[in-house]
Amino acid sequence: MTTRADGRGLAGFAALLADPTRAGFCLTLLDGRAWTAGELARSAGVAASTASDHLTRLVRGGLLVEQRQGRHRYVRLADPAVAQLVEDLAGRAPTPATPPRTLRAASAGAALAYARTCYDHLAGRLGVLLYDALLARGVLDLAGGLALTPAGTSWLADLGVPVEPLRAARRPLVRDCLDWTERRPHLAGALGAALCTRLLDLGWTERGTGRSVRLTRAGRPALAEALALDPSALAPPPRDGGPARA
């Protein structure tokens, strides 16, 4: 008899994500923020007791970490690697094919498709655009795997993103992450996170509801100049409430 592959460990771990409610929690937490147990329960539409049980399992399984404050229990994804894992899995999973039912949901979907956070970095059309522009400007290079160029380091310094501290992290500096909506890569890794934070700090972008992100009035020309792009290339989606296209 040959060596038997014991699938129990893997199966037990995968089982954590094999429940729609728990999976939904993880997807919700992909926004990178900490949520309370009650918020997650309401957002998923289950009883508080049910959510409590699920969270306990996810924490014990190492997918989530918790932080108790007073009578609140905050949870968030344990680390970027978990976020990456959830993204990878979700990206492979067949989309449940749930077309938006209401106008409100449709416009929220459009906002998310334009720009959103993917755990701690930027995704959506804007994320992909940024990725492409960084390659075009020679900040990143694809030959032999995605890498930051020397010229890129100084470009980032000009923008106010010091690269050296990021190298110290155990996390990969640059990484590509397949975008769900665009089906093309955007920038992840420590640099992707730092860049996303910096854009928010500069006021070029700001958080909307949920995971959505907006390019601000001031941010649009500023980002276009930094990337040597025409501002029209960064055009946001048609206004919410405008003429519906279908």
Next chain:
Amino acid sequence: MTTRADGRGLAGFAALLADPTRAGFCLTLLDGRAWTAGELARSAGVAASTASDHLTRLVRGGLLVEQRQGRHRYVRLADPAVAQLVEDLAGRAPTPATPPRTLRAASAGAALAYARTCYDHLAGRLGVLLYDALLARGVLDLAGGLALTPAGTSWLADLGVPVEPLRAARRPLVRDCLDWTERRPHLAGALGAALCTRLLDLGWTERGTGRSVRLTRAGRPALAEALALDPSALAPPPRDGGPARA
């Protein structure tokens, strides 16, 4: 009400790996080869009918692809990305802590720990050693993410591994993959696969039973020279059948 994260797609996909038998199948198939339904059933210790059902699901879910030949049904992992996913998940899963029961199993474990295939590239002590040596020789570079250096390209050409064709693939050229046994990275990606194949072609390594790989008599000095290492650094584990240490 905010946008609800629908976890059904993700959950359904994760459920494929959430069963010990199915997970075991995937781990077994990590050797990169195609197995018949019956072989997998025996190896997992379940009835043929049970295995058949599981395989159908895994294929429908896109994790496996099948190839029917006469009265046999061959299955293998759908693509390298799936293998990567399984590796990532298995790497995070808590080890079931199953100490080897028999001497035979223990020695098989030692052989696997020394060198094995991880889907289509080299893993184990030898895999990690190779990874380190490639970094030390400047074939690979870690600054700004793992990348192949220009010097590395010619080093590979000398070894008989043309890099250009690999760049054309949609698969990342280089990628690090966390080694289960060593808990340190080894080389994956298109280059990791090509290098593994080349070593086998050169006769420097050869396949053992299951996923295990051996460094051949001729391969040891040859590989040591190519990597500018002392041959003793590539020493295999103590012989099977030798004095047991416990």
Next chain:
DNA sequence: CGGACCGTTCGGCGCCGGCCGAAACGTGCC
């Protein structure tokens, strides 16, 4: 101290999913 609120524990219900054996189906071989 009493009330509002957040979270957890407990018991119980219902369903889904994994397992098997028996029988049917197809293929290859004699």
Next chain:
DNA sequence: GGCACGTTTCGGCCGGCGCCGAACGGTCCG
């Protein structure tokens, strides 16, 4: 054609898991 063998389909059994509501324990606030 007849037989052997790999695989699939079909019932049926059983255990586990997700769900809820009710009761309980903390925490914050007035």
